Amino acid sequence: MTVTQVHRPWAADFDALRRQDPELADVLLGETRRQARGLQLIAAENFNSPAVLAALGSPLANKYAEGYPGKRHHGGCEYVDVAERIACDRATALFGAEHANVQPHSGSAAVLAVYAALLRPGDTVLAMGLPFGGHLTHGSPANFSGRWFSFVPYGVDAETGLIDYEQVWALADKHRPKAIVVGSISYPRHPDYLAFREIADELGAYLVADAAHPIGLVAGGAAPSPVPYADVVCATTHKVLRGPRGGMILCGANLAERVDRAVFPFTQGGAQMHTIAAKAVAFGEAEAPAFTTYAHQVVTNARVLAAALEREGLSVVTGGTDTHLITADPAPLGVDGPTARGRLAAAGMVLDTCALPYGNQRGLRLGTAAVTTQGMEEAEMERIAGFFGAAVRGESTGPEEAAELAGAFPPYPVPEGH
């Protein structure tokens, strides 16, 4: 497949770009080809639909729209106001929430705004520790969160890899946090939102769910929803949910005004209206029955892949998964995470290293959201596990097999003549 044979969902505009700026056009084509030719196993990634890409590449990108629908600081907002109202209405309907703010530019921006809405600098917050799968915004010293708030980390049981609720209770009781954060970048199981709610109620603390990863599964009915339990849910729109790169906040009517003010004007300026329109398109897609099928297939695929990786000799943290996410330790094959990632990349499989809940070595984090969008099912997961095991053991012959499998499931339909 040559670079020009890769299907571009944005073909017409792209041809104009290529005439104007061939240097950059080649970069876009190269990246599009890279995405289609390897197996994309990064747990946080997915393939936007052509409809989502169309909204992202639309002239809504030109519009300044500080404020909220009906209360903008700029003129000419009559169409973008409709886009944002549709996005909010679809988000509240999809997740059964009283209020949605769809303006956060990213998942991290959503978390920042939620802290701004609920906390004062110096407040104590209980969150999963970074070595166990906490996100940078959960108290990393390199992030605003660790600098401005006093984070107390909870962990997971070293044997089972599961959240130790006794430990969460004990830490909450000792440190009396103002907020408790539930959510992680690599925890493959469903958190017990009710248990967290009970702990928060006991202290009078806010419960913040950072559902950046599972929110797409929630949309498809394939994971329990944090919405009935958490005071505020922050999320991304670009992971399993398959929308544009961005963030979102869901909350009760009681916190709506505080959350909205914390997003704009406290932490952000003008909303990105093209992204908000694309979020609306993605929420519309997620409302359709096909998305429910998709979300359940994502989980089925992850379960099958996790079991097959164990048969290949990797150690899967918690022994499996409830979600799209698999955390695996390649140590039983005599390889550390970074070495395994390099070997997997050479064999056409793209994924991340991540912290493991025990020891100092890094493991591997992968997910099935993108390959499932491509239409892969259980049989393909078995094949991927075979490529995977061979690559980690250093027995792979190159990226051809992975590329051939990926090529049989193009992320975008290839039109005639390309």
Ligand SMILES: *Cc1c(COP(=O)(O)O)cnc(C)c1O
């Ligand atoms: C992905 C993620 C984020 C941040 O999302 P960005 O859009 O990269 O800022 C925050 N929290 C958790 C738990 C995540 O998984």
